[in-house]
Amino acid sequence: MRRSKKERQERLQDTIQTNPFVTDEELAAAFNVSVQTIRLDRMELSIPELRERIKYVAERNMDDEVRSLPIEEVIGDIIDIELDKSAISIFDVKKEHVFMRNGIARGHHLFAQANSLAVAVINDEMALTGKADIRFTRPVREGERIVAKAKVTRMEKLRTMVEVSSFVGSELVFRGEFSMFRAPAAEKDD
Amino acid sequence: MRRSKKERQERLQDTIQTNPFVTDEELAAAFNVSVQTIRLDRMELSIPELRERIKYVAERNMDDEVRSLPIEEVIGDIIDIELDKSAISIFDVKKEHVFMRNGIARGHHLFAQANSLAVAVINDEMALTGKADIRFTRPVREGERIVAKAKVTRMEKLRTMVEVSSFVGSELVFRGEFSMFRAPAAEKDD
DNA sequence: TCCGATATTAGGACTAGGTACTAAAATCAG
DNA sequence: CTGATTTTAGTACCTAGTCCTAATATCGGA
Structure with a gap:
């Protein structure tokens, strides 16, 4: 372990927050752990998968044109x-x-x-x-x-x-x- | 042919324009043609696949956020x-x-x-x-x-x-x- | 009406980026 | 050293496609 699980998860959250377009594989490489670990982390933190994240961002963008005061x-x-x-x-x-x-x-x-x-x-x-x-x-x-x-x-x-x-x-x-x-x-x- | 290919493609372009989140399958059902036909249409019209479309919208959104907040x-x-x-x-x-x-x-x-x-x-x-x-x-x-x-x-x-x-x-x-x-x-x- | 061109459909193999699950191995803490 | 926690590995499955081949359907003209 490079650092505690806790610290990794914090940084993970942070990383995804600022760049929602990052894949598990990239994250695994970045934190030097396995892809599965990243997935466990995401689950524990309730962070959705890449495509859901992207979709969420895109939907918010669409809302700009249609929906009411969000x-x-x-x-x-x-x-x-x-x-x-x-x-x-x-x-x-x-x-x-x-x-x-x-x-x-x-x-x-x-x-x-x-x-x-x-x-x-x-x-x-x-x-x-x-x-x-x-x-x-x-x-x-x-x-x-x-x-x-x-x-x-x-x-x-x-x-x-x-x-x-x-x-x-x-x-x-x-x-x-x-x-x-x-x-x-x-x-x-x- | 329910309608001409041309007309379908025009409406396809239109549909995707206003709702980029629509899948080929949904489009196929909507236009009452096969999924493959929709894919051929997209190719001819150079319309990217769903995920690419969503990603594009999301990326535009990221730009917006960076510039509109401060x-x-x-x-x-x-x-x-x-x-x-x-x-x-x-x-x-x-x-x-x-x-x-x-x-x-x-x-x-x-x-x-x-x-x-x-x-x-x-x-x-x-x-x-x-x-x-x-x-x-x-x-x-x-x-x-x-x-x-x-x-x-x-x-x-x-x-x-x-x-x-x-x-x-x-x-x-x-x-x-x-x-x-x-x-x-x-x-x-x- | 038949013929060739165009249009449509079907199917298989493959991809990314996952989920869900099981199981083994590694590491930590008392 | 043992038991719990954490990490890794591997499998089957998913969606929404791509790319490719091949078969079939339909149209328009001589």
Whole structure:
């Protein structure tokens, strides 16, 4: 064993994540183990086979042209959602999100996460932000994980109010009140 | 012949175009010919096999992801700026900025342009957004050009108020009032 | 109507990149 | 040193094909 099984599996996951097009054979060669070991690893990690991975990526691409607002469009990862009630997403602040000069996250990323979550929580064909009242309460830095919590506070015919609070640990870093328009059907075209 | 070979091949091309995920067997059933005929057709039309098609779509998707994710730098091009007074930037709404299903620009891009401009107009080492009161007055669509105009309305010791109005043509699409903190220089890192 | 050309179908051998399973061998940990 | 864990090996089978040969079906013209 070059390294522990655990480490290999972690790196495997990583490798496949960044390059879903890699075959078991290539992986076996890369990690210097047998193809069967790679397959066992994949099974333990529930990583589908090459063709399924490729298909998944391709399907997501197709969706771009047809389907409705998927999870992929949300900034940050939704970890919990109850439509028209509440939702939680996390967003890891990386180098590309901060000002170079001071390492502080640019406001629009926090806004994007919150706004995105406000859109996602709405249980309708379409949701658009009408108004927003937001407040950045503490700068967020690279490496920090922002947990955004959205709560639907009021639902009217056209307008839905969503309150989003974002935290790093237990500290509030952002708060926003979003007034969302919901459109049950298609166009309100110009 | 159910129909002419020519017609079948045209429809075949069409079918595969809109649904690259279809197998030869499914196509054979659909056109009521044998699988072999479909394969001959594909060959004559130089249409690759299912897996190659899927792979192609998936690869395109990978490219997309790499280029669409980072929201970097100043959002929009600044075309005029007078520090601590006013600034103007333009932002062209492209496919990657809109919701797939309705072609309407996602709010955070408008916010990002405005916020970015509010930061840029501040003549100091550093500027951070403290509060913002924003309003989306009209949906913006793919292909439209947003002109954001920022105006510094009040300057206090720590706080600077910036008003940003964004237009498409002569129509107001977004308005925001930003309360910016300038250069508390956040003692920590760098 | 028959003839040749074109079109279609059938079948076999082979491929990649797997799954699912069994079994043996190697390695680790107490 | 023993028992459990991990790794490797090998088999049969799968899908969605390729490539190739050969037989059959159908059409269009003299």
